[in-house]
Amino acid sequence: DAKTTQPNSMESNEEEPVHLPCNHSTISGTDYIHWYRQLPSQGPEYVIHGLTSNVNNRMASLAIAEDRKSSTLILHRATLRDAAVYYCILVWGGSEKLVFGKGMKLTVNP
Amino acid sequence: GAVVSQHPSRVICKSGTSVKIECRSLDFQATTMFWYRQFPKKSLMLMATSNEGSKATYEQGVEKDKFLINHASLTLSTLTVTSAHPEDSSFYICSAQVGVPKPQETQYFGPGTRLLVL
Numbered sequence: 001d002a003k004t005t006q007p008n009s010m011e012s013n014e015e016e017p018v019h020l021p022c023n024h025s026t027i028s029g030t031d032y033i034h035w036y037r038q039l040p041s042q043g044p045e046y047v048i049h050g051l052t053s054n055v056n057n058r059m060a061s062l063a064i065a066e067d068r069k070s071s072t073l074i075l076h077r078a079t080l081r082d083a084a085v086y087y088c089i090l091v092w093g094g095s096e097k098l099v100f101g102k103g104m105k106l107t108v109n110p
Numbered sequence: 111g112a113v114v115s116q117h118p119s120r121v122i123c124k125s126g127t128s129v130k131i132e133c134r135s136l137d138f139q140a141t142t143m144f145w146y147r148q149f150p151k152k153s154l155m156l157m158a159t160s161n162e163g164s165k166a167t168y169e170q171g172v173e174k175d176k177f178l179i180n181h182a183s184l185t186l187s188t189l190t191v192t193s194a195h196p197e198d199s200s201f202y203i204c205s206a207q208v209g210v211p212k213p214q215e216t217q218y219f220g221p222g223t224r225l226l227v228l
Contacts, residue, residue, distance in 0.1 A: 038154075041201075042221060043203045043222045044203070044219045045219065046217065087153075091214075092213060094213070096211035096213050097144070097156060098156070098205075100146075100154040100156075102153055
């Protein structure tokens with residue numbers, strides 16, 4: 001499985017935008033970029049995913065570099081509820097499996 | 111959105127007993143469900159892929175005779191931890207996709223089951 005690299009942790013302030021980076025330099029042409037997040041003692045929650053183009057939904061935006069070797073999850077206005085571990089995951093086009101890495105812990109300060 | 115439930119949410123058992131965990135897709139059908147295990151402060155580890163009406167596919171290193179998976183219908187998969195030992199204590203999480211699984215589809219996760227083996 002192609003690997004992703006994320007910072008171990010980030011801090012942000014409430015109501016400010018947050019940019020969460022993810023590097024995936026070995027991504028292949030059929031890999032989808034998925035983001036999930038996990039609050040403490042809960043199952044993960046889907047955030048967003050994309051293939052080549054930038055994506056927006058009600059939770060976040062996903063900006064994908066032109067060469068697809070990196071992507072950025074954008075939370076437009078962080079809230080305390082956004083404090084979680086965020087996972088950037090590549091899903092190979094020939095599989096539906098999610099292989100979770102270490103993820104990145106986001107702390108949101110009031 | 112699609113909802114996945116798990117039962118029980120928490121279970122404590124004695125060493126040597128078996129424990130069954132249920133995973134249900136409440137408002138959609140799922141031909142495939144996934145089972146994960148998560149130890150404290152660690153990431154999720156995929157244990158097996160559960161396919162409706164056929165045998166589960168286990169990841170390398172996961173004992174299929176210890177972790178029995180049954181996917182009897184399009185809305186229910188069960189994980190049975192047989193002869194549980196303290197080292198099996200963990201957070202067990204299931205997930206499912208709507209319809210036939212595809213890499214571009216969302217996985218919906220259950221809330222998890224915390225197992226403590228004494």
